[in-house]
Amino acid sequence: MSFGDPNNPYGPPQGQQPGYPQAPQPGYGYPQGAPQGAPQGVPPQQPGYGYPQAPQGVPPQQGYGYPQQPGYPGGPAAPRPASMGRRFGARLIDGVAFAVIYFILGAIGIGGAVGAAQDCDPNAADYSTCINDASSNFAATFGAAIGMLAIVGLLYEWLMTGLVGATLGKLAVGIRVVKVDTGQKPGLGSSFIRWIIPQVGSFACGIGALLVFLSPFWDKSGRQQGWHDKAASTMVVQS
Template sequence: MSYPPDPNNPYHQQPPQQPQQPPQPPPGYGYPQQAPQAAGYGYPQQAPPAAGYGYPQQQQAYGYQPMPGTIQANNGYINIAQLGPVKIASMGQRFVARLIDGLAVGAVIALVMALGLAGSLGIVKDTDDCSQYSYGTVSYDDCLQQQTDAATGLVATMMIMIGVLALFNLLYEWLMVSFVGATLGKMAMGLRVVKESNGQTPGLGGGFIRFIIPIVGAFLCYIGALLVYLSPFFDNSGKLQGWHDRAAGTVVIKK
């Protein structure tokens, strides 16, 4: 049976066949599509180092800020508020600084003692001048009394000089550490004494406590003072704090 030709398709061309899509497998079969990685799966992001590990530069790069006073592991650094990670001064550096201070203070003491002694000896006369047979306006007894007074004055002068020099030593160590954070020796070695809690200079109270503890120990034949200066070796925290540093809440750092 024939049909009239289609005016829209005079050549009887077959319409193009639409490709058939293969049936999609139900969920759970075949290879699943790559799903976005959930939190905790795949390669984890690099986490910041734990407290106390790594170098301070790496810790800052990761944004890690340790607590004030936290000692950094195995690298000699300590975190100080307002200062960040700073290096702890070694015992060798502190010894050289103390040696420089001793030479500086000793030179001043020697100069003052020499000048005072020379001036005091100038007023003391030889006892031969008080001869019993000498003639003059001063009798022999008056001459001896003058010599005794001069010797007493010499002793008093020496005691005053010792007191003045002790006061100078007190003011030198106390005031410079309190307000500057360093003596001349520490300045020469690039060291500084700061409060562990805030990184500031110790102040009058902290500086005095730090100074007076070795002085009190010196009354025991100086053995106590020696133990105080060696006490940083006994500090197992890694901060090299001596007993005077712990009492004052200070730490010695390298600038």
């Protein structure tokens, strides 16, 4: 009996060498033949247990649950930056409050100067001296009042922002100042830096301070930080 005998039903088909398995034919393992592009002679992959794998080059899909929001490390999601309209409104409220205080002090000083001048006798020989003394007293009193008001303004802006995170104007419009990296109150150090930069700019006829307050318009970080905010590592957000 020969393995190459065509009459042998147990031998290999004609044309095959004895001892070797039959080579797979095209479409092996596919019920309707191999699809176009499939490797010849390779059976299709059977799905296994577990979750299906994403095709190569396709980004993984997000799982169930709510998407993660950008925020502070170990804390809540970062709040939205405050709009320039709200910031302007806060400055306006604080400015009006201080303007009222300036007006009251000025009225008191002017009233005192006028009263002192009325006490001077126009017929007296020292009338000019009396008027000059009244003017000097008014200037000294008004200057001291302005200096005291400047100190109050420093303490108001510095302490309120550092310890509370907002002035009365900011609280009224619903915004506050926070540290960029933590979202917490700025503290006295950062608050002072944030306050002093516009004050230095105000010496140039107020133009420098105006540019500082307008600088958030040119910020490209998406946080609307002014130059004073960047120096102090702070930002203004909606409460």
